[in-house]
Amino acid sequence: MRAERRDSILVVDDEPQVLVALEDMLSDEFIVLKSGSAREALELVQTRQDIAVVVSDQRMPDMTGDELLARLGDVDALRILLTGFADLSAVVRAVNEGRIFAYVTKPWDAEDLRLKVQKAAEHFRLSRQLSYERQLLHDLMNNVPDGIYFKDRDLRFLRVNHAFSRIVNGHSPDALTGKTSRDVLAADIxxxxxxxxxxxxxxGEPSVDLVREYHLPDGSRRWFSETRAPIRNGNGQPIGLVCISRDMTERVATQEALRESEERSRKQSQLLNSILQSMGEGVVAVDRAGQFLLFNQQAAQLLGPGPHDVLPEEWSSRYGILLPDRKTPLDPATHPLLRAMQGEEVREIEVFIQNAGVPGASVAITATPLYDHEDRLVGGIALLRDVTVQRRLERELLHSQKMEAIGRLAGGIAHDFNNLLAVIASYGELVFQELGEGDPHRPDIAEVLAATHRAASLTRQLLAFSRKGLLQPRVIDLNEVVSGLERMLQRIIGEDIELRTLLAPSLGAIRADAGQIEQVILNLSVNARDAMPTGGRLTIETANVHLPPQAGAPAALQTPG
Structure with missing residues (x-):
């Protein structure tokens, strides 16, 4: 257990035996410092701020005791004077002037002297504590950003800090002393x-955290949170109050901004839900455990009605997901969404879905992992696109291509076939123009027209080959030709072959017959497909090529375009 800290006292006397006697008497309770002269005592007090009591003899050769104690100035140490009866008049005068705490006559009574030193030391400690608490209050009042004021029972300001004075009038706190709220604030407030x-x-009860708006002297408007509590006397009766006013403007603004942000988020969420529900594609999102986070209406139409609390390993059997052959169930390990949950990005694959709620649909699935803001894998999301109609159109296109092949063999009837195509194209254009922008058949007619134009182009080639027709060369963008064929080529070459196009952004124009160019690309792609029976990658690349002059080369190879 730590010993209680002892106060330091200074005893001053020109007689060494007196100093020894005082030390023996007081050293049990205090740390006793000794000085044999008044001047030495003055120097010691200036260097030792912890001296609680100075006990000095009155008669000393260089300076009297009352003069020494008077010259101590503003130090906190309490003063006790030892004197004989002959010096009592000077001592009493010093006591009346407040220069000494007490005096003791010689010869002293040891108990009386010890008691007075104890009281002086206690008085010193209380004075130091009070001074410390006053400094704390002063620092609190003048350094905190909150406005603080004290009022009496008549609601007049007793003390105000700078922060509050800036709120109400911008002047010094002293200017508010003695005034009321009606003197410095708007009448209603x-x-x-x-x-x-x-x-x-x-x-006698406090009011806590009441928020109020103030109009400041600079014309600004700010919000403050105010807490008031009563101040009580020794009997517990309220004799005044204290108020702490904290600026809440930024917090109020933040709360308002948060409310507005939440409202915007709510509207955005409603908009997102509306978009998801109105999309033509199904959207399904799951967490890492396979629990569904999102399942829009189109996904329900493609996969069938709920429940949707199905384990990932059971998705294929639950929703009747088959390979494109429409017989073999999809291996659960290859399910695109399951692979996305494991961090793999899955490009479009096609499956056939058939269950109690879906009679049969060809669906293209693209899946990608889901990451949070810290780039941690949290699940997967899949886009389901119904390609049933598309596959039917592709079959129709394939049939049309077969018919075109027959037409190439029957070059003698190409002219008549061209006339038939002209009739089909004309009626197709009429039907296309009659269909509105939102008509679901409009894309189908557009595909028919596109197929018709391609067939007409083939007929022109047959006619040109048989010298019955003329080519139609014109300036064309080869990139546009490749982009226009890309979807059809992907269908022709099949799912096992990846189609990749690398189109030069600044490709020069060429002068050629667009139909012939399309047929060249189509023939090359079919040949490439046949050369890759187990799958692979077909790359179509466009680029500007600069050929060096070659002697004897045909003029056509020397001309740009």
């Missing part, structure tokens, strides 16, 4: 504050 403070004084 002052009336509310007075009523509130009277309630605090009458009830």
């Amino acid at each position: 002052a009336q509310v504050i007075d009523a509130e403070e009277r309630r605090v004084l009458e009830s």
